[in-house]
Amino acid sequence: MTYCLVPMTVGEIQQLVGPTFADTFHVEVEKVLAPLRKYIDQGRPPSMGKEIWEYLVTDSIADSIPDAVWCGAGKGIADVRIGDDASIDVKSLQHDGNQTSEASMYQKLLKDDTAGYYKGFDKESLWKLLVKGWIKKIKSVKQYYLLVIIRNKKTLQCSLIGFKVQDTGIEYDPDFFEATQASMKVNCLIDPELAQIKIYRGKTRMEIRFEKKMYTDPAYSLPIYKGIK
Numbered sequence: 001m002t003y004c005l006v007p008m009t010v011g012e013i014q015q016l017v018g019p020t021f022a023d024t025f026h027v028e029v030e031k032v033l034a035p036l037r038k039y040i041d042q043g044r045p046p047s048m049g050k051e052i053w054e055y056l057v058t059d060s061i062a063d064s065i066p067d068a069v070w071c072g073a074g075k076g077i078a079d080v081r082i083g084d085d086a087s088i089d090v091k092s093l094q095h096d097g098n099q100t101s102e103a104s105m106y107q108k109l110l111k112d113d114t115a116g117y118y119k120g121f122d123k124e125s126l127w128k129l130l131v132k133g134w135i136k137k138i139k140s141v142k143q144y145y146l147l148v149i150i151r152n153k154k155t156l157q158c159s160l161i162g163f164k165v166q167d168t169g170i171e172y173d174p175d176f177f178e179a180t181q182a183s184m185k186v187n188c189l190i191d192p193e194l195a196q197i198k199i200y201r202g203k204t205r206m207e208i209r210f211e212k213k214m215y216t217d218p219a220y221s222l223p224i225y226k227g228i229k
Contacts, residue, residue: 001188002166002167003166003167003188003189003190003191004135004138004165004166004167004168004170004188004189004190005146005163005164005165005166005189005190006163006164006166006191007161007162007163007191007194007214007220008145008161008162008163008164008220009219009220010218010219010220010221010222012162012164013147013160013161013162013222014222016082016086016088016145016147016162017057017060017061017065017147017160018060018061018063018064018065019064020060020063020064021060021061021063021064021160021224022060022160022222022223022224024059024060024063024064025056025057025060025158025224025225026224026225026226028056028059028060029056029156029158029225032048032052032056033046033156033228040228045153045154046156046228048092050092051072051073053090053092053149054070054072054079054080054090055070057079057080057088057090057147057149058070058079058080060224061080061082065082067082067083068080068081068082069081072090076137076140076141077089077137077138077140077141077144078141078144084142085142085143086142086143086145087141087142087143087144087145088145088146088147089144089145089146089147090147090148090149091103091146091147091148091149091208092148092149092151093148093149093150093151093209093210094150094151094152094153095150095151095152095153095210095212095215096152096153096154097212098211098212099196099209099210099211099212100148100150100209100210100215101209102198102207102208102209103148103207103208103209104205104206104207105134105197105205105206105207105208106130106133106134106137106205106206107204107205107206108129108130108133108204108205109204123174123177123179123184124172124174126177126184126199127172127176127177128172129204130199130204130205130206131172131186131188131189131206134189134206135168135170138165138168139168143164143165144164144165145162145163145164145165146162146163146164147160147161147162148160148161148162148163148210148215149224150210150215150221151225152227155227155228156225156227156228157223157225157226157227158223158224158225158227159215159221159222159223159224160221160222160224161210161214161215161220161221161222162220163190170188170189173188176188182200182201183198183199183200183201184198184199185197185198186198186199186206190208193211193213194210194211194213194214195208195209195210195211195214196208196209196211
């Protein structure tokens with residue numbers, strides 16, 4: 001079937017972020033970690049907030065593409081913009097096994113009690129609330145990209161994977177959903193062999209996690225930080 005998001009090859013990622021991205025990103029991470037070395041040497045994991053990763057991506061792109069600017073802080077679906085054309089959503093996730101941790105794709109804040117949306121997993125209501133809401137967001141920009149930093153939980157070794165939009169004309173079909181006791185998988189937005197998108201009972205949020213098959217494939221995964229020495 002045709003998915004809304006399709007993986008970018010390493011060549012496509014490099015074309016988007018520029019030829020110096022990986023080298024610059026490694027240098028920038030080292031600068032951020034420098035004042036944390038005291039704690040790293042004590043065996044404590046380095047703590048870097050969501051915005052730090054967005055800054056690193058922005059500055060690493062801007063090294064060769066000067067019109068890259070940070071535009072995060074919850075102002076829209078994009079965290080980094082390149083001119084008027086490319087809007088980049090940046091995620092940073094750790095892996096410790098066959099999957100990554102989870103990241104929010106889209107969240108809907110409601111004033112009313114949300115229990116009705118999740119009673120028996122009303123698929124069509126959840127489609128309208130979350131899936132269509134996300135599609136509307138990505139259609140609000142000229143060209144949407146999803147860039148994901150995959151970092152090793154222990155060494156902080158990082159690679160970069162990316163997705164681009166292929167189809168936003170997906171219409172509701174109950175077969176696109178796979179319900180379990182606690183969550184519901186959404187199987188129409190991205191190849192389920194590469195990533196899992198889920199809606200959890202009691203949340204008004206759609207989340208994504210990536211499979212090892214995706215972030216270990218050298219055709220799609222670009223190494224960008226060698227890890228803590």
